[in-house]
Amino acid sequence: MREKLVDGAYAAGWATLKLLPEPVVRVLGDALADFTWRRQGKRVRQLEANLGRVRPQASYAELRELSRAGMRSYLRYWMESFRLPVWNDRKIADSMRVEGTEHLIEAMAANRGAVLALPHMGNWDLAGAWVVRHLGFGFTTVAERLKPEALFDRFVAYREGLGMEVLALTGSDISVIATLARRLREGKLVCLVGDRDLSESGTPVEFFGETTRMPAGPAALAQRTGAALLPVSLWYEGGVQAARIHPPIEVPQGGDRNAAKALMTQQLADIWAGEIARHPQDWHMLQKFWLADLPPRAQQAPPAAAGEEVAS
Structure with a gap:
């Protein structure tokens, strides 16, 4: 019953919110974010704990205000995503400001392929739609298999409708x-x-x-194929979403491949940390993230199986 209710809520969001005027949707999103924030449920408390790592000098009151902004940013992502299927090319273009596109264009022009790697910042679906419609690059991505299955199917259909090829992270005969x-x-x-x-x-x-811990998949793919590994960061600036495509992270030459992969993953983490420090409210991490917060069993990681190291 709970799974049916969750699926029904998402279906209603996609069906209803795209029909409402945008100012109404914005007000509704902020109101829902503030209601959730005031209740201080488990996920809001975890967001505040994560933001406390980003801003260790912040007072309790400052963290509360930062988490409020974070919840508004998170609900903005959902409200935009529910409406994104009906946005035309002009609306998508007007909603994005992107720096560093030359790094992606150069890699694609060289026919070497590229991996865009990003954290849970801003609205990655909007950024993906912009890449498809305004740079003309369709792409392949990976999705976590959700429950109920009907909800996962909705997300796959939604992202495929934006021009993405979506692979399920688990539960498929296909090697991701x-x-x-x-x-x-x-x-x-x-x-x-x-x-x-x-x-x-x-x-x-x-x-x-x-x-x-972070997935080593982006680095491993760059090692394995020679593709450019391009870190990406996203954040909101008023009515638009800003994005930065950073210069490529190079594959170290020689030495141990596992050590090289670890170094490249750390370089990704360092770039993302710098961007999250500048825009902490737009990092949508409402789950336990650092090893110190995880149960002891989860702190001891087994070796990654093929296909499991890709991404979330």
Whole structure:
């Protein structure tokens, strides 16, 4: 029953919110964010704990205000996503400001393929729609398999409708890592959200002075295929979303491949940490993230299985 209710709520969002005037949707999103924030439920408390790592000098009152802004940013993502299927090219263009596109265009022109790797910042679906419609690059991405299955199918259909090829992270006969590698060798684009380790077998990194794990998939794919590994950051600036495509992270030459992969993943983490420090309210991390917050079993990571190291 709970799964049916969740699926029904998302279906209602996609069906209803795209019909409402945009100012109404904005007000509704802020009101829902503030209501959730005031209740201080489990996810809001976890967001505040995570933001406390980003802003360790912040007072309790400052963290509360930052988490309020964070919840508004998070609900803005959902409100935009529910309306995104009916946005035309002009609306998408007017909603984005992007720096560093030359790094992506250069990699694609060289037919080497590219991996865009980003954290849970801003609205990655809007950024993906912009890449498809305004740069003309379709891409392949990976999605966490959700429950109920009907909800997962809705998300796949939604993202495919925006021009993305979506692979399920688990529960499929298709090898995710092999398919992504094949796309890159064909000179195509892969986009991965890569700051959250769902497999409990990611690569340890230092992030805001503490240890966590991040998927090594973006680095491994660049190693395996020669594709450009391009970090991306997203944040909101008033009525638009800003994005930065950073210069490529190079694959170290020689030495141990695992050590090189770990170094590249740490470099991704360092770039994302710098951007999150500047725009903490737009980092939508409402789950336990650092190893110190995880139960002891989850702190001891087994070796990654093929296909599990990709991304969240």
